[in-house]
Amino acid sequence: MDLRQLTPALAVSPQLSLSDIPELSKAGFRVLINNRPDDEIGPDIDHEAMGQAAKAHGMRYHYLPFTPGQITPRLIADFSEAMAGRGPHIAYCRSGHRCTVLWALTQAGKRPEAEILETATQAGYDLEPIRPLIASLASKR
Template identity: 35%
Template sequence: MTIRQIDNNFAVTGQIRADQVPELAAAGYAAILCARPDNEDPGQPSFAEIALAAEQAGLSVVHIPISGPATPEQIARFQAAMADLPGPVLGYCRSGGRAANLYATLAK
């Protein structure tokens, strides 16, 4: 897992596994935001698996699955989630790109 820090409150990475969530909690993340739809690739961990691991580690978790450009509704959900989630937040998708693009909408 390669984490790219966007700012003090948000970082992105590619797909994570449930067994990595305790490591993320130990690193100081308070929330996980998944921008990846389930079943995008064979063998990909489901959001439910990640959410269960996050809950067990005491992290907040949000799922805003995106395929293609984010819709206004997805952007609004992301912005509302970021206003409510404790930080710092780790966003993930297949490569981290969609999560980073969502975060860029906060500056607009």
């Protein structure tokens, strides 16, 4: 596993396997957020398999598929809602980038833009291309 801590309550990761779920639960994660659409993976790790594994290990599970280039207000709101519950939380997609984008967009207007971008950079994700979107959301909050 390649966990990258964005905040004390949220880590992001590239694709997880079923065998990672027990380890994540033992490590104290309480919420699993899957941002990877099923059409990118096989049935052995689709949202149903991952959801069943998470629940079997006492974790809450959210399937919020994020297709690249298709950020919607509903997706941002759903990610924010998933993060509102008791954590810590782990979110994953192909590389962790889409999860980091969603986190950044939920933080727009709550944290300084520079802090959001730096947090992402320290985790290995370049969010400079979405800086205008972060600024736009921040101005509306």
